[in-house]
Amino acid sequence: MGLFKAGSMVYKPVKEVDLSRESSEFYLHANVKAPRMAGILVKIFAWFLESRIFGTFLLYILKGNNLIHKLIRDAELEEPPVYNPLHPFEDLKEQDVTCIGSDLTPSEQVKLAVDCLPVSSGKTLNGSDLHFRRWTISDYSRAYSCGEITPLVVAERFLAAVGESSKPPLQMSFFINYDAEDILRQATASTHRYKQGLPISVLDGVPIAIKDEIDCKPYPTTGGTKWLHKRRPCTDDAHCVERLRLCGAILVGKTNMHELGAGTSGINPHYGATRNPYDPSRISGGSSSGSAAAVAAGLCPVALGVDGGGSVRIPASLCGVVGLKPTFGRLPHTGVLPLNWTVGMVGILAGSIEDAFIVYAAMNGELQLHPSPTLPKICFPLLNKTTPINIKLAKSVEWFNDCSDDIRTCCNNALDKLYKRHGWKTVEVTIPEIEAMRLAHYLTIGSECSTSLSSHLQKMNFAELGWDARVALAVYGAFSGKEYIKAQQIRNRQMQFHKNIFSQADVIVTPTTGVTAYSILNDALKTGELDYVNGAALVRYSIAGNFLGLPAVTVPVGYDKTGLPIGLQFIGRPWSEATLIHIAFAMQALCISVYKKPEVFYDLLQKNEVHQEICEAKELNGTRPTSGLNV
Structure with a gap:
């Protein structure tokens, strides 16, 4: 040092x-x-x-x-x-990817992304199999296309669930703002498109929540405050929101967040402490607290956050969901509160890595202001390939082990699973001056x-x-x-240090946080709290992704002794989102059998076996509702 x-x-x-x-x-x-x-x-x-x-x-x-x-x-x-950590683009020659054109519409990009996914049988469902998983974008699309349910019914169930979760005894504080009339209007239009057989994309009718740091009409953008929206009115959708709207997604409101993104707990004295669905007496993490908790609780399969210091990955890990932060500059930042110019990025919180990938595909677009002489390529991972890719993981042992015993054991077990299943080796390195x-x-x-x-x-x-x-x-x-x-x-x-490490390995692997979700104490509810010791433990592994502009993803890999979720993080080379999604997909497949249902969970689809058999029969006859466009 x-x-x-x-x-x-x-x-x-x-x-x-x-x-x-x-x-x-x-x-x-x-x-x-x-x-x-x-x-x-x-x-x-x-x-x-x-x-x-x-x-x-x-x-x-x-x-x-x-x-x-x-x-x-x-x-x-x-x-x-x-x-400014804006990296020049290098052709990484990633394994099993397809690069797409820069002139495609959001819905066309979504279709290509869905075509990269393995065909799902739809048999592993909530309550009907040995393990738990949340409903995915594909599940929603399949249910709508089969006529099992409509976006309008889902919207009505969503509104009922948010209303229930906002009141005693739960008081989960998922949302700062939602507009029932606007949500029902979007859902009615989507229902009409499905009845005509003309959904815009697989995202049509899918509920997606937006962190209240991102512009989304008709809502003010508060940044978790009571005053900022009065001085900076929201006049249009952020670029990322606009692209989701063009895909037919139902934008269901603005999620709660730590005020000004200036903390990691998600305790907001103005709008309430966002509570963890796995244990409502615990924090959900911040600052994208409401987005993570809403996904964990089943209110939507995907939500958007903003990650300036682990603000997507920390709550994703504490709430047991996937969190994806792209490379700095990968997604346009137009329409996001300018709270941190060189460390913040729009990120994605999702119940599965497949859903994070689909929404990442929808939001990707040409970056006209990128200074690099070679614009970054947009590459999608071919997750439907059966031949495994070969990955080398870098691990800084002392840093990796600087966490609770439960986290250390769980994350090392996850790495052992990757090695036994795929033969991925770990290279021990030193990352100085952390x-x-x-x-x-x-x-x-x-x-x-x-x-x-x-x-x-x-x-x-x-x-x-x-x-x-x-x-x-x-x-x-x-x-x-x-x-x-x-x-x-x-x-x-x-x-420079990280560039050297990436010459030896494809990704750096760490736990996502140093501790699991800690308790919400009553004295913090009206004032917020200062807990820099726990805060430092929560951000311990997140900083490189923001400060150095690197892409990163967290995947749930297990639970501590009290049943609170634990996440494992992979940090990649600049522009290597496709490789990170590949790795996260492999990790998810090895851990999904241990996923547990949260204490607070809403099933908006409420599927049954008869309807499932109808959907499977249609797919066997050549109908694949999850394949995207039907126009």
């Missing part, structure tokens, strides 16, 4: 750092020094931070105690800063959030903010230009 000199770090030049397993580079555990605070304590702390007399002094001490001075501000580095990268990312996302909101904050009444968000913004606003530039030098170093 380097040498300490007069209280600061002197980093070795990148070329002198050994990344092998035998490296002398030491793993520095997260040095978080902050007690948990909520209720009156977080109010007092916020008042002190906002005080002109005490605030500056207190913030200086906090940054010093948490090694920001030593590892970032006063550090000596020779690498120049890199301010704690410095975490702090550099925190500096970056905090500085960008503070800057993006600066004009609004000057005019607002701070009483409109939650107390935990007030603390976060006070800390964010204390970062200096010198600290920000040093953080970007750390970014340069880490991009």
Whole structure:
């Protein structure tokens, strides 16, 4: 890592750092020094931070105690800063993929994606087999095409379920906003298309929820606040939402989130704590809390989130669903709140990797502003191929093991399954300076959030903010230009380290979080909470995906001793989404038999055996409702 000199770090030049397993580079555990605070304590702390007399002094001490001075501000580095992790496109020659044209419509891309999937028999259904799985996009499409149910009936069941889950005793707080009239209007139009035999795509009539950080008409975009939508009105759909609407998806409302994305618990003092469907006394994770919990609870097979610091992958892991974060710049970011410009990306939360793939296909489009002379290709994985691909996994052992015993055991067992089934070998490597990268990312996302909101904050009444968000913004606003530039030098170093590791392996494998979902305490419900120790454990493995612009996916692989979900994460080379989906598909297939039904779950299709036999008979006669377009 380097040498300490007069209280600061002197980093070795990148070329002198050994990344092998035998490296002398030491793993520095997260040095978080902050007690948990909520209720009156977080109010007092916020008042002190906002005080002109005490605030500056207190913030200086906090940054010093948490090694920001030593590892970032006063550090000596020779690498120049890199301010934007936009990678040049390289042809990765991925295995078993098909590359598609850039001039296709969203529905055409969805059709090609569905054609890459294996044909499902539809026999493994909720309550009718030995294990649990959620209804998929293909299940919805098949049920609609067979006439078993209509999108309108599903929409009515959805509205009833959201209403029930919002009230005592559950109070799950999945959504900030949903419009029954708009949802029923979309569902009626979709039902009419199916009756005519003209669904737009396999997504037609499928309920999809949108994180309240993404523009989606007719809803305001609050960012989890009570004020931001008043200063930044939503005038149109975000690009990703527009493409889903063009595929016929029913957009069912705006999901709850941690206020301003400034936390990992999903506890929002304005709209309620989003509760974990596996145990409503536990957090769902953040900041895309409502999106993950809504998918886990069966309210929709897919939801959109935004991932700036693990904000898709963390709640996906805690809620037992799939979370996919694409390469930085892969999907257009138009219509997303500009809270963090160089670390945030639209991501996908889904009940299965197949559904994440279909929605990823729908949202992909030509990136006209990409500076690379060679535009990134859009490649889809051929999941219907029977010959397995060959993958090499990189594992940083000390980092991998820096988690709870249950997570470590579960994730190592998952890797053993991959090796026994596919022969995929693991290469042990060292990823240096991980704690410095975490702090550099925190500096970056905090500085960008503070800057993006600066004009609004000057005019607002701070009483409109939650107390935990007030603390976060006070800390964010204390970062200096010198600290920000040093953080970007750390970014340069880490991009070079990871490029070296990807010359040895296809992906880096880690647990998704260091802990499973922890308890929601009553004192946090009205003020939010500050729990930086648990927060650091939750983000421990997420930072590289955001800070370095790398694609990553988390897959549920088991449960801890109390029945809470555990996720395994794969971090890929830039632009290697197809390979990540291949790997996640293989991992899912090996773990699906242990998937458990959440404590809070809604079955919107309520299939029965008679209707299932009708659907299977139609498929045997050559009708495949899941194949996409029928126009």
